[in-house]
Amino acid sequence: MINKFYLYLNEPKTKIGWVHGFLACIGSAVIAYLTMALISSIINADYAFKIIPSMIGTPILICIISFWLLFCKSYFEIIKKILYIMSLLLFMFFIKGFFYA
Amino acid sequence: MLEKLNIKYLIRAHTVIGLFCIFLFYISSFFGSITFFLPYVNQWELPSTHIEKTLNYTFNIDNKLNEIINKYKLDEKNIEITPPSFKDPRISISSKDQSTIFLNPNTNEELDTFYENNSIAEFINEIHFGENIPLIGTFLMGLSSTAILFLILSGIILFISNKKKRKQNQTPKRFWFKWHRNLGLIVIPFLLIFTITGAFIGMMLNTSTIFSLNATDYKESNLRKLVSPILFKQKDNLEKNEINTQMLDLSILYKKAQENYENLEIKKINIYNYNKENSQIVFSGYLRDNRALSGNINRVNITLNSINAQVLSKTYLEQTHGIKQTLSAFYFLHFMPDETIGVRVLFFVLGVLLLISLVFGYLLWAQKKLHNINDFRLSNFINRVMLTIVLASFTCVGFLFFTHYLINNEFLQKDLFIKGMFYILFFILLFYSFFENRVSKIVKVNLYLSSVFFFFSAFIHGFQTKMFIWDSYAKNIDVIFYVDLILILSSIILFFTAKKISLNFMSNFNYDRGLKC
Numbered sequence: 001m002i003n004k005f006y007l008y009l010n011e012p013k014t015k016i017g018w019v020h021g022f023l024a025c026i027g028s029a030v031i032a033y034l035t036m037a038l039i040s041s042i043i044n045a046d047y048a049f050k051i052i053p054s055m056i057g058t059p060i061l062i063c064i065i066s067f068w069l070l071f072c073k074s075y076f077e078i079i080k081k082i083l084y085i086m087s088l089l090l091f092m093f094f095i096k097g098f099f100y101a
Numbered sequence: 102m103l104e105k106l107n108i109k110y111l112i113r114a115h116t117v118i119g120l121f122c123i124f125l126f127y128i129s130s131f132f133g134s135i136t137f138f139l140p141y142v143n144q145w146e147l148p149s150t151h152i153e154k155t156l157n158y159t160f161n162i163d164n165k166l167n168e169i170i171n172k173y174k175l176d177e178k179n180i181e182i183t184p185p186s187f188k189d190p191r192i193s194i195s196s197k198d199q200s201t202i203f204l205n206p207n208t209n210e211e212l213d214t215f216y217e218n219n220s221i222a223e224f225i226n227e228i229h230f231g232e233n234i235p236l237i238g239t240f241l242m243g244l245s246s247t248a249i250l251f252l253i254l255s256g257i258i259l260f261i262s263n264k265k266k267r268k269q270n271q272t273p274k275r276f277w278f279k280w281h282r283n284l285g286l287i288v289i290p291f292l293l294i295f296t297i298t299g300a301f302i303g304m305m306l307n308t309s310t311i312f313s314l315n316a317t318d319y320k321e322s323n324l325r326k327l328v329s330p331i332l333f334k335q336k337d338n339l340e341k342n343e344i345n346t347q348m349l350d351l352s353i354l355y356k357k358a359q360e361n362y363e364n365l366e367i368k369k370i371n372i373y374n375y376n377k378e379n380s381q382i383v384f385s386g387y388l389r390d391n392r393a394l395s396g397n398i399n400r401v402n403i404t405l406n407s408i409n410a411q412v413l414s415k416t417y418l419e420q421t422h423g424i425k426q427t428l429s430a431f432y433f434l435h436f437m438p439d440e441t442i443g444v445r446v447l448f449f450v451l452g453v454l455l456l457i458s459l460v461f462g463y464l465l466w467a468q469k470k471l472h473n474i475n476d477f478r479l480s481n482f483i484n485r486v487m488l489t490i491v492l493a494s495f496t497c498v499g500f501l502f503f504t505h506y507l508i509n510n511e512f513l514q515k516d517l518f519i520k521g522m523f524y525i526l527f528f529i530l531l532f533y534s535f536f537e538n539r540v541s542k543i544v545k546v547n548l549y550l551s552s553v554f555f556f557f558s559a560f561i562h563g564f565q566t567k568m569f570i571w572d573s574y575a576k577n578i579d580v581i582f583y584v585d586l587i588l589i590l591s592s593i594i595l596f597f598t599a600k601k602i603s604l605n606f607m608s609n610f611n612y613d614r615g616l617k618c
Binding site: 014021024043048049060067 | 106107109110111113114117243246247250251254255258296297300301304305306308309311312313315316317318324327328331332422423424425427428431
């Protein structure tokens, strides 16, 4: 059963489907927001400098990441990329929280 | 160069995302293109702004200011005066929590504005920003801007990737595809400006909580509270002073400010502690050689002592906050607050090209679906919705102009009534487009209706304000004359376009095409 599911996830797609597109959209939005939120929290300046550039950069970053995720050949690849980046970002949030606490 | 499979993915993503956001983005772009002329529309709909521009058209209210302040008991702590400009030819005087008084700059007479409202301009702006959809409207508009940003980038990649192939295959391309691609490429720089600024204003301002919380270590979620004291800090009121001292005439102070800050185009004047010993006057505006960075958000100013015209302080562009400059450039690119007709016309033309490109992009998809019998019902439904959005936008805007002077200003709830009628007309046209088989007839009905609305709006305006197009021409009231002229010209163009359309126009999108299949 697990093997079947694993094979299904790894199956290279010849045509982009709804799941692939949905994952790319949601994944890119979550990663872009997390990245820019992390930058907002790290920058050492007044609130205008901390927040506004992140807000301008987020839609651009969403588009760039969505291309990166879109070009994955299987569901497994796209999920892997999203989870890796999210774990890295959450780890950096943890480190940041640990040092600033 | 991209792999074949990636190109395939990209084409599909470009089509699906385009299809999802085209309805919202068409509406936003259509009404956005009209908003380029909003200052002029605003003047057309307010009779008190129908002011002749004479040779003596100067800004001098020295003899009137004191009378106005005493008559209306304006708060002397901070009196705001707006000189006449291309956006509003009237002089306005106001203070906090009090209604604004408008003066005719030729005669300094007070203007009666009690029943006036700028319903067209406000409503068009509302639809452009998506504010007419409660709670999620502005966010959806921002989201569609982000989607368009994706479409721009994917379009560029597809254009570059397919270049080689196109040279090899000399087969004739479909008409829709060719013009969707060509017009799309022309408007890319223009579109990039508006999608990035639109995504910021629409989507990011609505989701700023995430950034505010992170920037403050989860202590504050309100962006305004954090950023306003830095970016939008207002000059504090001066200390209360009871000693009366006559301040210099406003015209002398105005001249002094211009002498001391030659590059400053004064847009607003604030008098603090009027006619008191410690009175100050602040002249703020934009720099003539840098309108973008000294736009609405980042005005520079000069402060004078109102009693002896001594310069107390001056702000230079270099002293202003970097983010204020960035936001000023952002808002300048999206709203063009200080630009006059030239740039507005150019942007309007680019807006029209964008609209055509969007429609051709849609037709490209619709054309493909024509041969798919399984999708017949769905594609027909979407086609009719899109047809209504494209055509009813013209008709409904014409209707807005038509009803503005048709309904008396004294009628309470005029705004609400006009908005209601606007939506009712839109849905009637939508039902009609579902009901009618022939696309050509739907197009004709919409174009004839808009033609009638535009034509009569110019004349109803004349009846109500006693200023017909020939009067505004004779009296040299340029803005009103040109708005009336454009309304009549649009009406004529729409009428002849409707007349030219043959019964076979886009007949492959008729319902009975399916029956023939």
